[in-house]
Amino acid sequence: MRTFLKNFSSLMVGNIFQLAVGFVFSLVLVQKLSADQFGFQSTIVAFANAVMSLSYMDVFNIGLREFARHPDDQLQVYRTLLSYHLVLSVIVGGTSALVPLLLNSFPGPQFVVFLLGMFTLVTSYAPIAPTEALLITRGKIGRVVVLQSTYAALVTILGIAILLTGGGVAQIYVALSLLSVIMIIVYLLVLRQVLPGGLKLIIDPKAWKFYLKEGLPGGLSGFFVLMARSIGTFLMYTYLSHAGAIFQPSLFSKIGAFGSYTFVSHAEASYLGIAYMLLSALLSVCWVPFAVSILPVLARLFVRAAQDMTWLGSRSLTWMLAATLPIALGTMLLAPGIVGVLGADKLPAAPTLRIFIWVLPLTVISEIGYRILLVSRQQRFYLAAAALGAALNVILCVVLIPLYGVLGAALATVIGVGVIALCCLWKLRNWLLPHIRPADTLRLAAGLVGMTLAVEATDGLSVFVRIGAGGLVYGAIVFGMGLFNLNDWHTARKLMAVDATPQS
Numbered sequence: 001m002r003t004f005l006k007n008f009s010s011l012m013v014g015n016i017f018q019l020a021v022g023f024v025f026s027l028v029l030v031q032k033l034s035a036d037q038f039g040f041q042s043t044i045v046a047f048a049n050a051v052m053s054l055s056y057m058d059v060f061n062i063g064l065r066e067f068a069r070h071p072d073d074q075l076q077v078y079r080t081l082l083s084y085h086l087v088l089s090v091i092v093g094g095t096s097a098l099v100p101l102l103l104n105s106f107p108g109p110q111f112v113v114f115l116l117g118m119f120t121l122v123t124s125y126a127p128i129a130p131t132e133a134l135l136i137t138r139g140k141i142g143r144v145v146v147l148q149s150t151y152a153a154l155v156t157i158l159g160i161a162i163l164l165t166g167g168g169v170a171q172i173y174v175a176l177s178l179l180s181v182i183m184i185i186v187y188l189l190v191l192r193q194v195l196p197g198g199l200k201l202i203i204d205p206k207a208w209k210f211y212l213k214e215g216l217p218g219g220l221s222g223f224f225v226l227m228a229r230s231i232g233t234f235l236m237y238t239y240l241s242h243a244g245a246i247f248q249p250s251l252f253s254k255i256g257a258f259g260s261y262t263f264v265s266h267a268e269a270s271y272l273g274i275a276y277m278l279l280s281a282l283l284s285v286c287w288v289p290f291a292v293s294i295l296p297v298l299a300r301l302f303v304r305a306a307q308d309m310t311w312l313g314s315r316s317l318t319w320m321l322a323a324t325l326p327i328a329l330g331t332m333l334l335a336p337g338i339v340g341v342l343g344a345d346k347l348p349a350a351p352t353l354r355i356f357i358w359v360l361p362l363t364v365i366s367e368i369g370y371r372i373l374l375v376s377r378q379q380r381f382y383l384a385a386a387a388l389g390a391a392l393n394v395i396l397c398v399v400l401i402p403l404y405g406v407l408g409a410a411l412a413t414v415i416g417v418g419v420i421a422l423c424c425l426w427k428l429r430n431w432l433l434p435h436i437r438p439a440d441t442l443r444l445a446a447g448l449v450g451m452t453l454a455v456e457a458t459d460g461l462s463v464f465v466r467i468g469a470g471g472l473v474y475g476a477i478v479f480g481m482g483l484f485n486l487n488d489w490h491t492a493r494k495l496m497a498v499d500a501t502p503q504s
Contacts, residue, residue, distance in 0.1 A: 042273025369424025
């Protein structure tokens with residue numbers, strides 16, 4: 001338990017720091033870029049996020065699991081995993097770039113900037129993902145936090161300097177590409193201290209096939225999930241309306257396949273970009289530290305006692321919903337004040353944020369479900385659920401964007417991610433339901449009602465005061481009513497203190 005809390009707190013502190021510096025960068029980014037330029041930046045990020053899942057192919061989670069299961073053979077596992085990930089990233093990155101090229105999503109010089117963005121946001125992480133997984137497994141999570149925080153700080157400093165001197169998206173990605181190369185070198189130097197001789201490439205087709213087989217469901221699932229979250233931004237940027245077609249004038253129009261086309265506003269893509277930026281920031285603080293810390297624990301418990309794993313999984317679901325539901329509701333209530341912090345000209349993004357923020361609790365549900373399915377080797381179901389959610393999102397985007405613009409894209413995203421979450425709950429109903437406490441629903445409802453009343457009672461005050469008042473009232477109610485209690489605390493401590501040495 002002490003190790004879990006140390007890891008969790010380290011990641012939490014690191015993510016809060018990265019969130020803080022990232023927020024400063026985002027604030028300057030939103031203020032200095034035009035709506036069209038920020039829409040361009042948001043679209044690159046949305047596309048890269050989806051492609052990253054295919055490039056990762058769940059290497060980080062697979063690495064955490066394999067390093068935990070093979071403590072005496074971590075050097076060989078790392079070398080093989082690193083080689084596999086480098087080759088995979090190059091193939092995926094090169095192939096994925098053909099999609100916007102054929103659709104002419106980023107015409108002219110924009111395509112060069114897009115390629116730099118793909119290197120910075122996708123390919124450059126190939127040697128970093130398995131390295132971080134190994135460092136975390138070997139108890140060096142502090143070094144990971146320092147490296148991540150250093151990179152975030154440097155990105156912020158460089159980005160702000162470029163923006164304040166009149167630069168734009170192109171100059172930012174040139175600088176970040178160079179910074180990414182430097183950080184790769186730093187990570188590998190740190191690795192040599194922890195695992196001497198670790199940097200060696202091994203071509204092992206049998207092991208690569210195993211990693212691909214194990215990671216394919218998670219990789220494809222992540223791709224579909226991120227499509228469900230962010231494909232609306234890509235479509236809002238490139239969408240052209242003619243009988244529901246979604247292609248720009250490009251190869252298709254040149255051969256006369258689709259007639260004439262008309263742009264939907266690029267600026268509206270920036271509204272989704274703002275909403276997605278806030279969602280990512282919240283996930284990095286509320287979910288990511290818990291996710292990284294809980295997976296090895298669930299994997300060990302599954303081997304020893306599946307009943308304990310399902311108890312911890314069920315309580316984790318309750319705890320994470322208790323953390324994210326008030327954030328979603330509060331953001332919906334205070335959306336104008338929140339986006340107003342980014343600048344008065346960003347107020348048109350408030351209606352989009354009010355809808356899009358509900359992706360947060362739905363994402364937590366689906367992510368917890370995925371981790372339970374992963375350790376129990378049922379991740380193929382998650383793949384099917386994610387594919388269904390992504391397909392539904394694309395269909396709804398095509399239908400709703402022409403009718404409702406960016407609000408339709410936001411609604412399509414919530415529905416797509418919601419379908420994934422519902423599928424996970426249905427699949428795991430026999431595992432989770434026995435540990436669900438009906439009284440927790442009443443406690444959560446009471447806390448949310450109290451928070452809403454506190455937020456409304458402070459109407460007219462600063463948005464930060466209203467957030468603080470709502471948070472204090474909510475926390476007092478849910479803690480006072482026993483949503484988090486000592487029995488759960490002691491049980492969780494016992495389960496998380498399980499010996500980390502795998503049993504044969």
